[in-house]
Amino acid sequence: MTATSQRIVTPWRSDGPLTEDLDLIVDALCRLLPAWLPGQRWYAGKGHCLSEARPILAEVVVPGTPALLQTVVRTDDGECYQLLVGVVPGPADADRGVSAEAVIGSSRTSDGLWLTLYEASSDPELLSALLERFVAAEPRGALEYHHFPGATIPVGRRARPLTGEQSNTSVAFGDRMMLKVLRRIMPGANTELEMLAALERAGDVPSAAPLAWAQTPGRDGAEPTTLCILQEFVPSRGDGWSMATAEAEAGIRGECESVAPLGGFSDDAFALGQATARVHMALAQQLETRTLSLPEAVELTDALVARLDDALVEVPDITPYARGLHTAYQDLREVVWRGNPLPIQRIHGDLHLGQALRAADGWVLIDFEGEPGHPFAERRHLQPAIRDVAAMLRSFDYAAHHALGEILGVPPGKQTTRDLHGTRLARRASAWAVHSRRGFCAGYTAAGGEDPRTSPVLLRAFEADKAVYEVLYEARNRPEWLPIPLAAVRRLAHGTRFAG
Numbered sequence: 001m002t003a004t005s006q007r008i009v010t011p012w013r014s015d016g017p018l019t020e021d022l023d024l025i026v027d028a029l030c031r032l033l034p035a036w037l038p039g040q041r042w043y044a045g046k047g048h049c050l051s052e053a054r055p056i057l058a059e060v061v062v063p064g065t066p067a068l069l070q071t072v073v074r075t076d077d078g079e080c081y082q083l084l085v086g087v088v089p090g091p092a093d094a095d096r097g098v099s100a101e102a103v104i105g106s107s108r109t110s111d112g113l114w115l116t117l118y119e120a121s122s123d124p125e126l127l128s129a130l131l132e133r134f135v136a137a138e139p140r141g142a143l144e145y146h147h148f149p150g151a152t153i154p155v156g157r158r159a160r161p162l163t164g165e166q167s168n169t170s171v172a173f174g175d176r177m178m179l180k181v182l183r184r185i186m187p188g189a190n191t192e193l194e195m196l197a198a199l200e201r202a203g204d205v206p207s208a209a210p211l212a213w214a215q216t217p218g219r220d221g222a223e224p225t226t227l228c229i230l231q232e233f234v235p236s237r238g239d240g241w242s243m244a245t246a247e248a249e250a251g252i253r254g255e256c257e258s259v260a261p262l263g264g265f266s267d268d269a270f271a272l273g274q275a276t277a278r279v280h281m282a283l284a285q286q287l288e289t290r291t292l293s294l295p296e297a298v299e300l301t302d303a304l305v306a307r308l309d310d311a312l313v314e315v316p317d318i319t320p321y322a323r324g325l326h327t328a329y330q331d332l333r334e335v336v337w338r339g340n341p342l343p344i345q346r347i348h349g350d351l352h353l354g355q356a357l358r359a360a361d362g363w364v365l366i367d368f369e370g371e372p373g374h375p376f377a378e379r380r381h382l383q384p385a386i387r388d389v390a391a392m393l394r395s396f397d398y399a400a401h402h403a404l405g406e407i408l409g410v411p412p413g414k415q416t417t418r419d420l421h422g423t424r425l426a427r428r429a430s431a432w433a434v435h436s437r438r439g440f441c442a443g444y445t446a447a448g449g450e451d452p453r454t455s456p457v458l459l460r461a462f463e464a465d466k467a468v469y470e471v472l473y474e475a476r477n478r479p480e481w482l483p484i485p486l487a488a489v490r491r492l493a494h495g496t497r498f499a500g
Contacts, residue, residue: 210232211231
């Protein structure tokens with residue numbers, strides 16, 4: 001969606017209540033959204049008082065009673081969001097899976113009929129009907145549906161929403177497919193589509209196969225805008241975050257039966273490192289690669305410094321460590337200036353334990369969108385693969401100290417040095433993180449990736465940048481977690497190695 005996008009309202013003629021009243025319903029939706037939208041977990045404008053939502057696109061994709069609207073609205077801060085809106089006469093039926101939190105509000109039609117508008121991603125009947133649009137793959141109105149070559153999309157699968165995502169909404173269809181509904185809409189081809197297609201071409205890579213997608217058509221010079229992605233569903237034992245924190249807690253408590261010291265996640269960390277290396281090598285094979293130029297090295301380090309400067313304004317607690325962090329970034333620039341070639345390629349861009357699923361035959365990496373909120377063009381920038389590695393290493397640190405907080409019953413960093421029991425457990429948590437990080441790096445190397453531990457300057461710089469990013473995030477969203485990245489900032493500013 002561009003700033004000049006025109007409102008597109010495309011009714012699908014039917015016997016339902018939307019035939020003549022779609023404009024009224026869309027207008028009512030936009031009046032109701034300022035009160036409802038800020039409460040959604042995928043709304044990016046936390047702390048922003050929303051006063052207006054304007055319609056950009058509204059199409060009836062499932063006609064009848066109830067009906068389903070696929071909509072995009074622009075808020076007064078310029079962001080665009082997608083909603084799947086169910087419309088039903090009278091109150092929404094809880095039997096449809098519609099919770100009170102999903103109800104957006106009510107509207108009256110021109111003939112006095114009351115309609116309830118609700119967020120329909122938890123309505124299995126409507127989502128199963130939407131799947132048929134992907135099967136047909138026919139352009140209708142303001143939307144286009146496309147298949148990947150050779151994709152098979154079975155119908156008749158019952159939809160069920162998946163929990164745990166923050167920036168998007170995912171719906172599973174049986175154990176075969178998953179529909180990702182993109183919430184924060186940006187113009188241009190979606191990076192995840194591109195990455196998944198590249199991994200599918202490479203073959204034998206731990207990722208989910210892409211099946212289909214929905215987009216707005218590119219017209220009058222505007223770029224197509226991806227709205228939904230249908231991909232293979234990956235049955236799993238759980239995600240990396242839940243598994244790692246459980247293992248970390250057992251290790252910190254001393255309850256783990258594994259012979260591995262301080263917890264039994266070592267083998268999983270090793271396998272996760274292998275999966276990450278395989279993904280990196282496949283992306284390097286299928287997409288562009290080259291070495292970082294001197295001007296790009298300057299641009300990269302300037303971006304790291306800019307992030308630090310922003311954090312210094314919002315979180316003065318990191319001021320004592322600014323000099324050490326600047327040194328870490330300068331050392332990164334010096335590596336390139338001295339003539340050391342630094343390969344760059346497409347990477348995951350937002351890798352952490354929650355982006356990995358433990359499938360029956362190993363780890364599968366998911367969510368290749370890159371860092372949320374950044375334009376797609378920026379997410380396509382070629383970067384050193386070690387940046388993904390550094391991000392995952394930070395995630396092990398988070399898992400350990402989150403588990404420690406659960407054990408002690410206090411937020412991370414609230415333990416005192418006078419609490420000898422807490423201090424002993426904190427040491428165990430740090431040791432568990434180190435042990436897991438070592439396993440990950442060893443697995444990454446065993447699968448053919450360059451050993452991250454042989455590039456301590458790069459690893460320190462990118463870990464420091466990730467920790468600064470975490471400081472900003474926690475200060476804005478979870479202040480009680482702020483001590484975790486602050487401790488990492490302090491360590492990295494002093495140049496302390498942590499990967500083993």
